[in-house]
Amino acid sequence: MTVPLLELRDLSGGYDPIKIFEGVDLVIEAGESIGIFGPNGHGKTTLMKTISGVLEPWSGDVIFAGERMNRASARGSRRFRNFNYDAVTRRRMDPKRVARAGLIHVAQGNLLFPEMTVAEVLSIAPLASGGRNLQGADVHALFPRLTERRGHKIRYLSGGERQMVSIAVGLLAAPRLLILDEPTLGLSPKLRAELCASIGAIRGLGVPMIVIDQDVGFLTALIDRLYLFDHGRIARVLPKADIPDHDTLMTMLFGEALT
Ligand SMILES: Nc1ncnc2c1ncn2[C@@H]1O[C@H](COP(=O)(O)OP(=O)(O)O)[C@@H](O)[C@H]1O
Numbered sequence: 603m604t605v606p607l608l609e610l611r612d613l614s615g616g617y618d619p620i621k622i623f624e625g626v627d628l629v630i631e632a633g634e635s636i637g638i639f640g641p642n643g644h645g646k647t648t649l650m651k652t653i654s655g656v657l658e659p660w661s662g663d664v665i666f667a668g669e670r671m672n673r674a675s676a677r678g679s680r681r682f683r684n685f686n687y688d689a690v691t692r693r694r695m696d697p698k699r700v701a702r703a704g705l706i707h708v709a710q711g712n713l714l715f716p717e718m719t720v721a722e723v724l725s726i727a728p729l730a731s732g733g734r735n736l737q738g739a740d741v742h743a744l745f746p747r748l749t750e751r752r753g754h755k756i757r758y759l760s761g762g763e764r765q766m767v768s769i770a771v772g773l774l775a776a777p778r779l780l781i782l783d784e785p786t787l788g789l790s791p792k793l794r795a796e797l798c799a800s801i802g803a804i805r806g807l808g809v810p811m812i813v814i815d816q817d818v819g820f821l822t823a824l825i826d827r828l829y830l831f832d833h834g835r836i837a838r839v840l841p842k843a844d845i846p847d848h849d850t851l852m853t854m855l856f857g858e859a860l861t
């Protein structure tokens with residue numbers, strides 16, 4: 603039997619003291635990709651940040667490629683609330699270790715340094731690859747627009763181009779699992795189409811993904827299963843063959859549409 607790529611066991615988390623999600627159980631087998639769909643503000647990003655160790659899990663386990671990423675102890679050692687608690691308590695999870703293991707999180711929104719050039723950002727990205735190699739990961743073939751923009755500072759790029767840089771950085775880290783959190787949010791139709799094609803090509807390289815997006819058609823083309831996420835919980839899991847169109851899905855989540 604092969605080990606699952608990612609396993610979440612009864613995971614909960616949030617922003618102290620507010621719990622944002624709980625009871626999340628999820629298994630991604632080797633080679634699989636999944637999508638997550640749900641309303642804004644219900645905890646999808648918070649869950650992703652917890653999987654990659656940016657936030658502390660409150661309870662439950664994150665197991666990546668057979669290795670538990672979190673320490674087993676319960677949360678609650680944060681006595682020095684007003685200090686930098688990373689310095690005085692040991693974290694349950696180390697995001698560097700998660701990335702080194704190959705779980706690469708392309709975060710929602712633009713988190714790039716504005717004064718660096720595209721070429722500079724791309725030149726340091728492979729440092730996160732931990733010696734792994736990803737066959738066919740040719741960033742300039744996948745994102746030709748970035749070749750044109752090599753010498754430009756991030757601050758002069760459009761939102762779509764920044765998103766391309768972020769995903770290219772994720773790819774250069776040679777992911778064993780790539781998390782893309784709302785990669786197409788707020789992009790012009792033209793750049794959005796370019797980006798969707800590039801993400802499809804990355805999937806075509808065999809890179810397993812967790813993709814969060816509001817476009818069900820785009821998701822369905824990439825994934826094996828769709829998780830409907832609602833009020834911090836997985837409300838339903840749909841195998842690819844059962845994923846309906848966008849309107850039907852909205853009705854499943856919210857009931858009858860308001861017209
Ligand atoms: N840094 C933060 N501190 C406190 N609350 C936050 C923070 N980021 C998000 N939240 C809250 O957590 C909830 C879930 O947000 P988020 O995970 O971003 O949802 P989604 O990705 O599904 O849109 C929201 O109510 C949001 O206001």
Ligand SMILES: [Mg+2]
Pocket residue numbers: 646647648710783784
């Ligand atoms: Mg989000």
